[in-house]
Amino acid sequence: MFMDEITLILEAKKGDLFAYNELVLAYQKPVFNLALRMLGDGYLAEDVTQEVFITAFANLGQFKGGSIKNWLLRSCANRCIDEIRKQKRRPQVPLQPATNVDEPNEEPNWLRDESADPATSFEQKEISELIERCIRELREDARLVILLVDVFEMDYEEARQVISAPLGTLKSRLIRARESVRKCLITITELYPGFERYKSEHV
Amino acid sequence: MNPFKRSISNLELIHFGRDAHLSQADQQRYDQLFRTGTAEKAHQDEITKIRSLLAVMPYVEPRKDFTISAHLAGVRPPKPVYLFAIRSSIALFSFFFIGLSLYRFSPVSTPIISTSSAEIASSPAMEMQAEPMALSAPMEEVAPEPMEDTARIVSPTIEADTPLAKSAPSEVMEQSVSPAYADWAVIAWGITLVVLIFLLILYPALSFISIRKWKKRNL
Numbered sequence: 001m002f003m004d005e006i007t008l009i010l011e012a013k014k015g016d017l018f019a020y021n022e023l024v025l026a027y028q029k030p031v032f033n034l035a036l037r038m039l040g041d042g043y044l045a046e047d048v049t050q051e052v053f054i055t056a057f058a059n060l061g062q063f064k065g066g067s068i069k070n071w072l073l074r075s076c077a078n079r080c081i082d083e084i085r086k087q088k089r090r091p092q093v094p095l096q097p098a099t100n101v102d103e104p105n106e107e108p109n110w111l112r113d114e115s116a117d118p119a120t121s122f123e124q125k126e127i128s129e130l131i132e133r134c135i136r137e138l139r140e141d142a143r144l145v146i147l148l149v150d151v152f153e154m155d156y157e158e159a160r161q162v163i164s165a166p167l168g169t170l171k172s173r174l175i176r177a178r179e180s181v182r183k184c185l186i187t188i189t190e191l192y193p194g195f196e197r198y199k200s201e202h203v
Numbered sequence: 204m205n206p207f208k209r210s211i212s213n214l215e216l217i218h219f220g221r222d223a224h225l226s227q228a229d230q231q232r233y234d235q236l237f238r239t240g241t242a243e244k245a246h247q248d249e250i251t252k253i254r255s256l257l258a259v260m261p262y263v264e265p266r267k268d269f270t271i272s273a274h275l276a277g278v279r280p281p282k283p284v285y286l287f288a289i290r291s292s293i294a295l296f297s298f299f300f301i302g303l304s305l306y307r308f309s310p311v312s313t314p315i316i317s318t319s320s321a322e323i324a325s326s327p328a329m330e331m332q333a334e335p336m337a338l339s340a341p342m343e344e345v346a347p348e349p350m351e352d353t354a355r356i357v358s359p360t361i362e363a364d365t366p367l368a369k370s371a372p373s374e375v376m377e378q379s380v381s382p383a384y385a386d387w388a389v390i391a392w393g394i395t396l397v398v399l400i401f402l403l404i405l406y407p408a409l410s411f412i413s414i415r416k417w418k419k420r421n422l
Contacts, residue, residue, distance in 0.1 A: 018420055022272040028269045029265060032269070042266075046269075053269050057276050058277070128260055129258060131257065150254050150257040151260055153258055172220065175215065181253055182249055183207060
């Protein structure tokens, strides 16, 4: 944690919104991406991210030190798990139009990366969607762990702080998550031959 | 060997061996396992590939900033200390003002100099009132005698023409009134009024300025 960040946190704790908004700008990307990967819905992820930052400002007095990024990510993870459980209790039908008859449009247009070559971009997007689908099939606690360790590349200690659980729990969840994703991707490889080629090219 | 029937301990070695999260004993087992088992090595390669795929998943840029406004955060602008001081002063001066007003305008406090009804009627002032102004004597001649310090003050509940003998002694208040004291009360009342008006104008003006400053900084 750099000195400026400590100053910003102290100012924000005193109620300085300007300082707090500096922190928001610095950490909105990881928080939003965690929400997006956990929930799989851009609009819902936006709402959750906004709620996380509003709640975090109100509860900033409870922040006792350490990494503010991890603290925000933990808040986001908890909020996402609540949202997933809520959705399980009361499933909602999306209002977005479906692209195909069977497959709903899961990714809004603004999530697409237009900068790359259209063919590569399409393939990459397809693969990304397949991996994301595999991740979304995991239980929310295992999903969170694999996102933190393998997608956001946090070390075990950081990830442990975010999930607020012992290291053993983190490891067991990580094994379960990776094995499930592996199994899911093997099935996809059988269904989608391009995936194997993509793996050999990109890994 | 069916990969899904591997023991948990072997899976731990496969998953955490690459991350260097193994104890000394586990590290030895890991080395031994990978010297003998090719299936375990293939499994670990798969895990490594999956990790690489996950790591290259693109970060999505948020469509908007999630900065929060004061309204969204439910924050009210802080009041500076000087505003608190002014507010306390307003309360204090209001208290003085009400007290002095009661003293100044209350009938109880108005000194009514009274002697008996006969004395009032025969007093030079009353005589002067009875005579036409043109015939009245020069002011020096008809001027009342200097008021004694121990003039009697009658309670407003007692009418002026009530014979004093009929009223109970307890109903008659006697008070020593100095003209200098009365003047001081009026001056204090006036000063309090002016200061109070000034503070009542100053407080909202400074509040407005401080809120505006805060909004400029935070919004």
